[in-house]
Amino acid sequence: MNSAASLSELQAEASCPICLGYLRDPVTIECGHNFCHSCIQQCWEDLLGIFPCPVCLHHCPDRNFKRNTQLCHMTDIVKQIPTRGSQRKLQGKKALCEKHHEVLTLFCDRAVELLCPHCKVSDHQDHPLIPIEEAAARYRRKLKSYIEPLMVEVEDAETEYENQIAKTFEVQKKMENWRRELHYECKELKCSLEVEHDEINASLLIEEKDIEEKLTENGRQISNHMFMLNNLLSEIAEKYLQTDLDLLTGIESIHNRYENLESPAVFTYELKKESCSLPPHYFGLHKMISTFQVDLTLDPETAHPSLVISRDRKGVTYRTPDGLYNSQALTSYPAVLSSEGFDAGRHFWQVEVRGTGEWSLGVCKESSLRNSLISPSPSNSCRHIELCASICGTCPRGHVMRVGIFLDYELGEVSFYNLNNRSYLYGFTDTFTEKLMPYFSSAPSSKSLTISIRDE
Known part of the structure; x- marks a missing residue:
């Protein structure tokens, strides 16, 4: 290597x-690179926790300047060495104006571009011009302000x-539930409804596929947007650490891309449930459900201590008592x-019983809340208890x-229906004079029985 090199x-x-x-007052950071003390301080100004090296981006844990x-x-x-050649070398390293081939020393805030002294005279006389160091500091602060919103x-x-991914699984689960209901309704009518069953199932598959495709496409758009945001965030973070000139x-490109960010629209959907066209004797019950269906929730304040109420207050399961008694429980x-x-009108609700054991459902008078409720049984026919109307049953395994x-x-009527085959089970007639409360019960032997209120 020659002496000049x-x-x-x-x-x-x-x-x-x-x-x-x-180098002025040179300091060395953890990765071994050297900087002016004032330069590295300005570069790491306002940073917390991690301090990247401007050269190699090594993450320094603290401002440990040596x-x-x-x-x-x-x-x-080196400064004492004759500088004629070194000045040409250093000037050759500096960025030059493409138009005038002079060193860039100014920045036009209006045109957002670097200028040399000749540019100031020829093209930007009335524009606000500032030194590169001041412009870099200003735009470094602006870039820093972009980082947090972009991270959000x-x-x-x-x-x-x-x-959107979760909604895809939600659609699949909802469709599967509806298919199961479809199977219950069609089991007794398989021969006459087989063709329609296939048509509805195909329709559900088409709707499911269509929604899944739209959700997937929307998810792809959001994923692309997320990729673009991450790229812009990385570019800004890297740009923030560059030298003033770089x-x-x-900078205008990054500034414009940040200002013109647009999030993709989120695809929403509404599922349309289809059901079989039932024979004429089914129409009355179907209309009753669609017209008078009510949304019920269980009241934990009235629950026996052996019952566990679900978080959504739609289900109840029997458990072995632990010796503690809820003083607020109103049932023995x-x-x-x-x-x-309810103290007026017509109301319909559906209950699903799963597991193994005995159960009873019905309504009781509100005044009975001040006393203990007892279980109905065939022997008393519900006449010597405080339930207005009830029905009992046993659920076999599976x-x-x-x-x-x-x-x-x-009309003073309470009717019970088997919704598995849409058949009438039992009816009760009386004169009601006070509010009636829906009642749900599980026998002590029904350790694996769960009673759930259905919304549809």
Whole structure:
């Protein structure tokens, strides 16, 4: 290597990678790179936790500057070397104006571009011009302000993407539930409804596929948006650490992309449930369900201590008592009441019983809440207890029983239906004078029995 090249290398080693000038009060950071003390301080200004090296991006855990005395002396020696050639070398490293071939020293805030002194005279006389160092500091602060909103955008996009994936499984689960209901309704009418069953099932498959495709496409759009946000975030984070000249070069592109960010629209859907066209004698019950269906929830305050109420207050399961008694429980038998009561009108609700054991369903008077409820049984025919009307049953292992209960308060009628085959089970007539409360009970022997209120 000749002496000129060696001198150039020596001058480069004595230069700061940030300001490109000779090192002033040089310090060494954890990765081994050297900078002017003021330059690295400005670069890491307002950063917390992790401090990336402007050269290699190594994450330094803290602002642990080590003053490099030997490099300081070496820089002083290099400065004493005749500078004619070194000045040309350093000037050759600086960015030049493509139009005038002069060193870029100014920044036009209106045109968002770097300028040389000649540009100021020829094209930007009335524009606000500022030194590169001041412009870099200003836009570095602006880039920093972009980082946090972009991180929020990325998090929102990730959350929405996960929601769309979850909705896909939700659609599949809902469709599967409806297929199971379809099977219950068609079991007794398989011969006459087989063709229609196939048509409805095909329709559900088409709707499911269509929604899944749209959700997948929307998820792809959100994923692409999330990828773009991550790229822009990485680019801004990298740009933020660059030298003043590099930071300001192309800054308009990043600025415009950030300002023009648009999140993709989120696809929403509404599932349309289809059911079999039932024979004429089914129409009355079908109309009753669609017209008078009510939404019930269980009242934990009335639950026997041996009953476990589900979080959504739609289901109840019997458990072995632990010796503790709920003083607020209003039933001496493992039963629970609905939070809703009725003192007028017509109302229909559906109950599903799963597991193995005995159960009873019905309605009781609101005044009975002040006393203990006892279980109905065939021997007393519900005449010597405080239940207005009820029905009892036993659920064999592996069987699912669906029961519909219809209350016509003005007519004083309570009717019970087997919704598995849409048949009438039992009816009760009386004169009602006070509010009636839906009642749900599981026998103590029914350790694996779960009673659930159905919404549809």
